[in-house]
Amino acid sequence: MNDMRHRLKSFLKLYFNSRWVPTLTTLATFAAFVITALPRWKPLTSVSIALFIVIGLSFLGMLVAALWNLGHRRWGNGVANLLAVPLCGIVGFFAVGFIVFASMFGPSEDGFGKDIVIPPDMKLEIPLGPQAITNRPASDTEGMALIDSFSTNHADHGSNDISVDIPVLDEFAGQNRALLLRHLASSAKWFVTKERGKIYAYRRCVINGRWQNSLNGFYSASTFDMWGNQRFQFRIIIGPDGPVMSHPWRAKATVANISNRVIRVVAAEDKRFSQGIESYLVLGSKGAALEIFEQSQSHDRPFTPLTLQQIDRELKAVVSSPVAQQRGFDPSLMPPESVKSGDSEIHIENGMQGGIYFVHAYLNPGEPGFAYLKVFEATRNTPLSASRLPERSTEYVGWSETPGEQFLYSSEITVYEGDWGVYYPARFELWFVPDSGKPERKLIEKIFKIEGWQR
Numbered sequence: 001m002n003d004m005r006h007r008l009k010s011f012l013k014l015y016f017n018s019r020w021v022p023t024l025t026t027l028a029t030f031a032a033f034v035i036t037a038l039p040r041w042k043p044l045t046s047v048s049i050a051l052f053i054v055i056g057l058s059f060l061g062m063l064v065a066a067l068w069n070l071g072h073r074r075w076g077n078g079v080a081n082l083l084a085v086p087l088c089g090i091v092g093f094f095a096v097g098f099i100v101f102a103s104m105f106g107p108s109e110d111g112f113g114k115d116i117v118i119p120p121d122m123k124l125e126i127p128l129g130p131q132a133i134t135n136r137p138a139s140d141t142e143g144m145a146l147i148d149s150f151s152t153n154h155a156d157h158g159s160n161d162i163s164v165d166i167p168v169l170d171e172f173a174g175q176n177r178a179l180l181l182r183h184l185a186s187s188a189k190w191f192v193t194k195e196r197g198k199i200y201a202y203r204r205c206v207i208n209g210r211w212q213n214s215l216n217g218f219y220s221a222s223t224f225d226m227w228g229n230q231r232f233q234f235r236i237i238i239g240p241d242g243p244v245m246s247h248p249w250r251a252k253a254t255v256a257n258i259s260n261r262v263i264r265v266v267a268a269e270d271k272r273f274s275q276g277i278e279s280y281l282v283l284g285s286k287g288a289a290l291e292i293f294e295q296s297q298s299h300d301r302p303f304t305p306l307t308l309q310q311i312d313r314e315l316k317a318v319v320s321s322p323v324a325q326q327r328g329f330d331p332s333l334m335p336p337e338s339v340k341s342g343d344s345e346i347h348i349e350n351g352m353q354g355g356i357y358f359v360h361a362y363l364n365p366g367e368p369g370f371a372y373l374k375v376f377e378a379t380r381n382t383p384l385s386a387s388r389l390p391e392r393s394t395e396y397v398g399w400s401e402t403p404g405e406q407f408l409y410s411s412e413i414t415v416y417e418g419d420w421g422v423y424y425p426a427r428f429e430l431w432f433v434p435d436s437g438k439p440e441r442k443l444i445e446k447i448f449k450i451e452g453w454q455r
Helices: 002-017 021-037 043-071 075-105 141-152 167-172 176-186 303-320 322-327 389-393
Strands: 161-163 190-195 198-203 205-207 210-212 233-239 253-257 262-264 277-284 289-296 339-341 345-350 356-363 369-377 405-414 423-434 441-451
Touching (some): 002 043, 021 043, 021 075, 043 075, 141 303, 167 303, 176 198, 176 303, 176 322, 210 405, 253 262, 289 303, 356 423, 356 441
Parallel strands (some): 253 277
Antiparallel strands (some): 161 262, 190 198, 205 210, 277 289, 345 356, 369 423
16 A cells, blocks of 8 residues: 555656656557547447546646646746647547547448348339429529528618518417417428427428428528528517427527517627627417518618518418318418328438438328327337437327328428448338327328448
């Protein structure tokens, strides 16, 4: 015991009195961390975590050594210890960056799918490519008008006074709430889902000829392959039961009610990320609420008032439609891709990377409720990404009492099991959960040859 204490005392004396030992110790720890963190072997994970903690202690040790040497007037040692702190910080930055970069191209953590043999008699389909969309691509005239509104954003005119006189929103309180929700769920223009217990809809857009979802409803210039000087981002939300996403924007949102008639939208630069001038309008009523996020390079807000005009026109048509009042929805008020005749169907398309897929389906559950996706490895029935898929794929879908009417379902999902270039059969199942409380049931399934997302 005394010998161990003596050795520890000698090391600490060498460490704190030295010019280079603290730095070399930190760099050696960084090297060991990289070596243990790069492999995907799980027993090394605890070692790399321990080394990461040691790295933090070694930075503290360099500072203590600097103060110790400066306090004993060993100026050279103290200054060297002090300068080593940012030097090791730079090394650490590149070390972590190297690990992240290498992990993008390294082997999968689980090696899933490498030992799976596809039975020769198994019927499976190949996901479609981005270009193999349809012979009749969807069009979105109103959406293009919204996007074109950003092209007029060249000068700041200084006035963001807009009309919020949209009394039709009050019409969807009470019994008419079901009319609004069914219209939104039936229309390809809107994606209806649930988050934190709240049902809401965000506007879809046509991308590559197909109505497609986006992450949390945000669309940007890059979404539409617009890579020039024109930069913008937007999101449009309808909350059947009131505001939905206003909390994260509370500090800079413009909160109003339709009774305000005319308001001034606050637009300010997000200085943290320098993405542009942002505004977030939260418009309430006795019934539904609208939330409009607009980001561009100008203080002008052309997108927000145009969005209000379009939604006002759409919802007025719903309220005044005899077909909607009688059947609960009016297909003539929706994009033609919203409802089709025939049998239910499901297919998937490749996303921007292997393992990311767009799931498109047409179905009719015959009653109100939501659909969600389950995916299984088809030879062993192993659930895939089971903790993530239900939330990412939940959509309230249209329905009718006519079995031959099918309604669009669409979602973007990621299958994490496996690796790029390792293909295996996966069974995609769409399940339906009725609002009535009856047991959930499977609507449709199909097997596809897929690969997992490489981590």
